[in-house]
Amino acid sequence: MADQTTATTQAPEESGGLPQFQFQHWAGQIGYLLILFVALYVLISKVFAPRIRRVFDERARVISEAITSARAVQTESAAQAEAAKRALADARASAQKLASDSKAKVNAEAAEREAVLESDLAQKQAQAEARIRSARDAAMGHLSDVATDAAQAMVEKLTGAKTSREAIAAAVAKA
Numbered sequence: 001m002a003d004q005t006t007a008t009t010q011a012p013e014e015s016g017g018l019p020q021f022q023f024q025h026w027a028g029q030i031g032y033l034l035i036l037f038v039a040l041y042v043l044i045s046k047v048f049a050p051r052i053r054r055v056f057d058e059r060a061r062v063i064s065e066a067i068t069s070a071r072a073v074q075t076e077s078a079a080q081a082e083a084a085k086r087a088l089a090d091a092r093a094s095a096q097k098l099a100s101d102s103k104a105k106v107n108a109e110a111a112e113r114e115a116v117l118e119s120d121l122a123q124k125q126a127q128a129e130a131r132i133r134s135a136r137d138a139a140m141g142h143l144s145d146v147a148t149d150a151a152q153a154m155v156e157k158l159t160g161a162k163t164s165r166e167a168i169a170a171a172v173a174k175a
Contacts, residue, residue: 147172 019025148169155163 144169144172 020029148165151172152163152165152168155161155168
């Protein structure tokens with residue numbers, strides 16, 4: 001029995017080490033390798049690669065659509081910005097035109113009011129001058145009466161004699 005245990009224990013040592021490196025096992029290993037290679041090749045080429053390709057294609061499509069959408073949005077926003085600039089320029093021009101029209105209207109109204117006021121003032125001034133003239137003429141008319149009365153009073157005071165009003169009026173009128 002001891003011979004058997006030594007024989008079984010010596011058999012692996014005599015075989016030369018690991019079975020993978022023994023030529024007698026290589027045919028089976030190469031066969032399994034070919035079978036696994038073909039199976040993996042078929043799985044990769046028929047299952048995994050198409051799925052990966054679809055993912056890459058979908059990703060490229062999504063990126064392309066996103067870029068196209070972004071460019072469209074950018075173009076639209078540029079158009080809207082340009083429209084807003086034009087609208088702002090139009091609004092400014094309209095506001096300036098409205099302001100100048102309003103200013104012209106206010107100036108015209110002010111000039112009209114000024115003309116009316118000047119006309120009223122000229123009319124009032126003419127009336128005042130007429131009243132002054134009539135008052136002056138009335139005063140001048142009464143001045144001869146006052147002068148006649150004053151002269152009569154002075155003659156009476158100086159001479160003590162009473163003189164006729166007509167004589168004194170004629171003397172005042174000559175003077």
